[in-house]
Amino acid sequence: MSIPALTLKGVTVSYGGRPAVFSVDVTFPIGSMTAIIGPNGAGKSTLLKGALGIVPLLAGEARFFGLSYQDARRRVAYVPQRASVDWDFPARVIDVVMMGLYAETGFLRLFRQRHRDRAMECLSRVGMDAFAERQIGALSGGQQQRVFLARALAEAGELYILDEPFAGVDAATERAIIAVLKDLKAEGRTIIAVHHDLSTVPDYFDRVVLLNRERIADGPLEEAFTQTHLQSAYGGRLAAGQVADLAARVG
Amino acid sequence: MLAALSGLAGYNTLLVTLGATLLGLAAGGAGAFVFLRKRALVSDAVSHATLPGIGLAFIVMVMLGGDGRWLPGLILGSAISAGIGLLCVEWITRRTRLSEDAAIGAVLSVFFGLGIVLLTVIQGMSSGRQAGLEGFLLGSTAGMLASEAWTIAIAGAVTAASVVALRRPMTLVAFDPEYARSQGVNVRWTDLSIMALVLLVTVIGLKVVGLILIVALLVIPPVIARFWTDRVDVMLIVSALSGGIAGGVGTVVSTLAPGLPTGPVIVLTAFALFALSLLAAPRRGIFAAALRHVSTQRRVHLRQGLLSLYRGEPILDAQTLAALRRAGFIRADGVATKAGRAAAQARAVDAARWATLRSLRGDDPALEAHDGMTDMTEVLTPDQIADIDRVRGQLRGVA
Numbered sequence: 155m156s157i158p159a160l161t162l163k164g165v166t167v168s169y170g171g172r173p174a175v176f177s178v179d180v181t182f183p184i185g186s187m188t189a190i191i192g193p194n195g196a197g198k199s200t201l202l203k204g205a206l207g208i209v210p211l212l213a214g215e216a217r218f219f220g221l222s223y224q225d226a227r228r229r230v231a232y233v234p235q236r237a238s239v240d241w242d243f244p245a246r247v248i249d250v251v252m253m254g255l256y257a258e259t260g261f262l263r264l265f266r267q268r269h270r271d272r273a274m275e276c277l278s279r280v281g282m283d284a285f286a287e288r289q290i291g292a293l294s295g296g297q298q299q300r301v302f303l304a305r306a307l308a309e310a311g312e313l314y315i316l317d318e319p320f321a322g323v324d325a326a327t328e329r330a331i332i333a334v335l336k337d338l339k340a341e342g343r344t345i346i347a348v349h350h351d352l353s354t355v356p357d358y359f360d361r362v363v364l365l366n367r368e369r370i371a372d373g374p375l376e377e378a379f380t381q382t383h384l385q386s387a388y389g390g391r392l393a394a395g396q397v398a399d400l401a402a403r404v405g
Numbered sequence: 406m407l408a409a410l411s412g413l414a415g416y417n418t419l420l421v422t423l424g425a426t427l428l429g430l431a432a433g434g435a436g437a438f439v440f441l442r443k444r445a446l447v448s449d450a451v452s453h454a455t456l457p458g459i460g461l462a463f464i465v466m467v468m469l470g471g472d473g474r475w476l477p478g479l480i481l482g483s484a485i486s487a488g489i490g491l492l493c494v495e496w497i498t499r500r501t502r503l504s505e506d507a508a509i510g511a512v513l514s515v516f517f518g519l520g521i522v523l524l525t526v527i528q529g530m531s532s533g534r535q536a537g538l539e540g541f542l543l544g545s546t547a548g549m550l551a552s553e554a555w556t557i558a559i560a561g562a563v564t565a566a567s568v569v570a571l572r573r574p575m576t577l578v579a580f581d582p583e584y585a586r587s588q589g590v591n592v593r594w595t596d597l598s599i600m601a602l603v604l605l606v607t608v609i610g611l612k613v614v615g616l617i618l619i620v621a622l623l624v625i626p627p628v629i630a631r632f633w634t635d636r637v638d639v640m641l642i643v644s645a646l647s648g649g650i651a652g653g654v655g656t657v658v659s660t661l662a663p664g665l666p667t668g669p670v671i672v673l674t675a676f677a678l679f680a681l682s683l684l685a686a687p688r689r690g691i692f693a694a695a696l697r698h699v700s701t702q703r704r705v706h707l708r709q710g711l712l713s714l715y716r717g718e719p720i721l722d723a724q725t726l727a728a729l730r731r732a733g734f735i736r737a738d739g740v741a742t743k744a745g746r747a748a749a750q751a752r753a754v755d756a757a758r759w760a761t762l763r764s765l766r767g768d769d770p771a772l773e774a775h776d777g778m779t780d781m782t783e784v785l786t787p788d789q790i791a792d793i794d795r796v797r798g799q800l801r802g803v804a
Binding site: 203206207208224227230232234238239240243244245246249250253256257261262289 | 570583587635636
């Protein structure tokens with residue numbers, strides 16, 4: 155078996171006090187498209203932030219393509235939650251996308267025309283090229299999310315990690331984003347996304363990680379996205395009928 | 406020319422003007438990042454924390470038998486105590502449950518209080534020529550030495566180079582610290598280097614504007630710049646320039662009447678630039694916003710009026726009537742003119758086109774531009790509109 159895109163071993167994160175994520179072991183194979191699901195406060199975003207070194211790990215480790223995050227950083231593209239940003243920041247859409255090129259140009263070298271062309275290409279992949287000169291604060295939520303995805307495309311990674319990419323976006327944006335993600339998967343890239351809409355999991359993803367502070371289950375949909383596992387991850391928070399419906403669709 | 410100027414205004418004025426201009430440039434550049442990172446108040450704590458360092462440096466130098474007012478020594482002392490103050494704010498914020506504003510308040514007042522006590526002690530000291538340390542509170546530019554102007558120039562150049570070198574990591578950290586960290590930027594070190602620049606600007610600004618008002622030179626220029634641009638790189642330049650202009654013009658203005666304090670006049674000059682920007686800046690200024698409001702309101706009334714004309718509904722709203730009359734679409738008695746009927750027809754067609762587009766392709770990017778007031782001809786090409794008209798014709802044919 156080839157080296158996985160991401161391996162988490164005993165990952166534990168704590169914000170002071172009790173762990174938000176406790177001893178999680180999960181493997182994400184190359185070329186897979188995985189949804190991380192679980193109830194609110196299950197530590198889905200925290201797990202990813204811990205893996206990416208954004209919040210410190212209390213214990214455990216994350217290996218990207220068999221390497222530490224420091225060494226594999228340029229092969230990983232991260233799309234943070236939209237809400238994490240000050241949208242009144244003085245930047246145009248194109249400026250945000252160009253941030254994804256810093257890893258390539260370094261912090262000093264000036265941008266050239268080919269960098270601008272690359273950024274425009276990424277914007278047109280998400281259908282936002284007409285908005286390049288627009289102030290980021292003047293965008294709708296869905297458009298902001300697409301700009302973030304374009305920035306990740308500019309990073310040209312092999313592993314895409316997205317934190318709630320479909321939260322609060324319009325249907326058109328959701329379609330546009332999932333189309334881009336499926337293209338990336340078709341190119342052999344790996345995708346990991348925190349997801350909250352259980353009904354779309356079977357349509358969008360081929361693997362799933364069920365999380366509730368601890369790992370409940372992970373693997374291909376048929377194995378992990380089952381009635382038993384959903385019940386134990388969400389407890390009483392999902393109606394029994396709903397769970398049966400979802401699991402039946404994967405069947 | 407320099408000689409001419411110095412002959413005209415005096416050598417000291419020339420030195421101070423140059424020094425203040427450079428100080429303003431440096432403060433404006435460094436201040437832009439402080440502003441974007443929303444940490445303006447930390448720089449206030451840093452500047453107030455210089456005072457005990459000045460007092461202690463004076464005492465130490467006198468006790469060593471030297472001249473207590475030797476500027477490099479005082480600057481070194483102020484930098485050390487400001488650095489300690491900054492680390493205190495950092496430490497309190499990171500290690501305790503107190504928020505940054507509480508830490509700033511505590512550090513600022515305690516350090517400043519300690520500084521004032523030291524100044525009082527110094528005044529009571531029998532030895533030394535103690536006069537003049539109060540000058541660091543509000544700046545005192547009388548008798549600036551060429552070496553002091555040079556110090557400011559060099560520190561200013563260092564600040565400018567650092568701002569250029571650090572602009573990308575600083576932009577990343579200010580925009581989204583978590584993403585910055587995922588990109589391998591050390592957020593803590595970036596924040597500390599922003600504050601190191603602030604510290605540098607503060608200590609070189611002691612002589613010109615003083616430690617109480619230096620925060621104005623760090624905060625007002627970026628605020629001015631924010632009115633004029635939506636881009637970080639442009640903002641950096643505009644901010645540095647407004648700082649430089651405030652420094653230079655302020656110094657010159659302060660020489661116009663005898664006894665005007667240079668530092669406070671520089672701050673007031675910066676404020677004048679701010680007031681000008683607040684009023685006159687395109688898009689973000691008050692005038693522009695008011696104009697935009699009036700013009701939008703007028704367009705809405707015109708549009709509504711034309712749709713009512715098309716439907717043959719009576720128009721009662723006085724503003725709508727006025728707008729239609731001004732555009733020549735109705736006569737004084739309220740009857741539609743020929744132009745008015747044509748325009749009403751065109752608006753109705755436009756509304757129908759938008760409705761068709763929405764039902765055809767609900768996610769068409771052009772619909773983002775649809776606000777009920779924009780003509781489709783402004784957004785789509787004639788070809789695209791012809792397509793939509795064709796579909797519209799077919800739909801009507803079916804119905």
